Amino acid sequence: MKFFTPLFLIFSVLIAAFPLQAEQGTPYEPDFPLGLDPDVFTVPDDNPLTVEKIELGKMLYFDKRISIDNTVSCATCHHPQKGFTDQLQFSKGFQAKTGDRNSPTVINSAFNYFQFWDGRAPSLEEQAKGPMENPVEMAHTLDGAAQRIASIKGYKPYFEAAFGDNQVTIDRMVKAIASYERTVLSGNSPWDRYVYNGETTKLSSP
Numbered sequence: 001m002k003f004f005t006p007l008f009l010i011f012s013v014l015i016a017a018f019p020l021q022a023e024q025g026t027p028y029e030p031d032f033p034l035g036l037d038p039d040v041f042t043v044p045d046d047n048p049l050t051v052e053k054i055e056l057g058k059m060l061y062f063d064k065r066i067s068i069d070n071t072v073s074c075a076t077c078h079h080p081q082k083g084f085t086d087q088l089q090f091s092k093g094f095q096a097k098t099g100d101r102n103s104p105t106v107i108n109s110a111f112n113y114f115q116f117w118d119g120r121a122p123s124l125e126e127q128a129k130g131p132m133e134n135p136v137e138m139a140h141t142l143d144g145a146a147q148r149i150a151s152i153k154g155y156k157p158y159f160e161a162a163f164g165d166n167q168v169t170i171d172r173m174v175k176a177i178a179s180y181e182r183t184v185l186s187g188n189s190p191w192d193r194y195v196y197n198g199e200t201t202k203l204s205s206p
Helices: 009-015 051-061 123-133 142-150 151-163 171-182 190-197
Strands: none
Touching: 009 151, 051 151, 051 171, 123 142, 142 171, 151 171
16 A cells, blocks of 8 residues: 655645744834835835844945955945035045046935946845946955955854844845945925925025
8 A cells, every 4th residue: 555645744844844934133114204205115025124134234334344455335435424425526446546437325225216327237236236346446356245244253143133144145245235225315305395295485485
């Protein structure tokens, strides 16, 4: 007599051996200022916003060690005190090399359909990779940048909190950086209050 193991028993054994990972981290809900449409704000399904991932992303965003010579961070060309730009006609990167464009602001970049001035990156995650391997900007390689961060022990608990283990990969790095950048939102300007609330006194006379 042949014996056939029911499929549900097979699946039960597989699930016990390889449990599905629950979503890691504390969900983060953006606070949208007046003038920004939450319905237009999109987050990739494979990179949900979490408090832990945003915290890690902020650390990476300001860390110059991502560059080949430890002198250039994301914030070098997109600094909060300069409107998340560098206020230069042409941005400067590795060894003060100058590019042929200025740095677009990170503010509200989560609402862009494409990233970079020429729109070559379809997401903030893909955009974050570009400067790392650009010879004029950070002059590193993606693998080299990931290895550099992986060698820094202080990052281990932050990757574990954000992703469930302390493995450092370039995909995790750019997911974290993009998550932080999605929190850089601005609105509620006099123009917004005029357009959306009808506050005519908020604008000066022409």
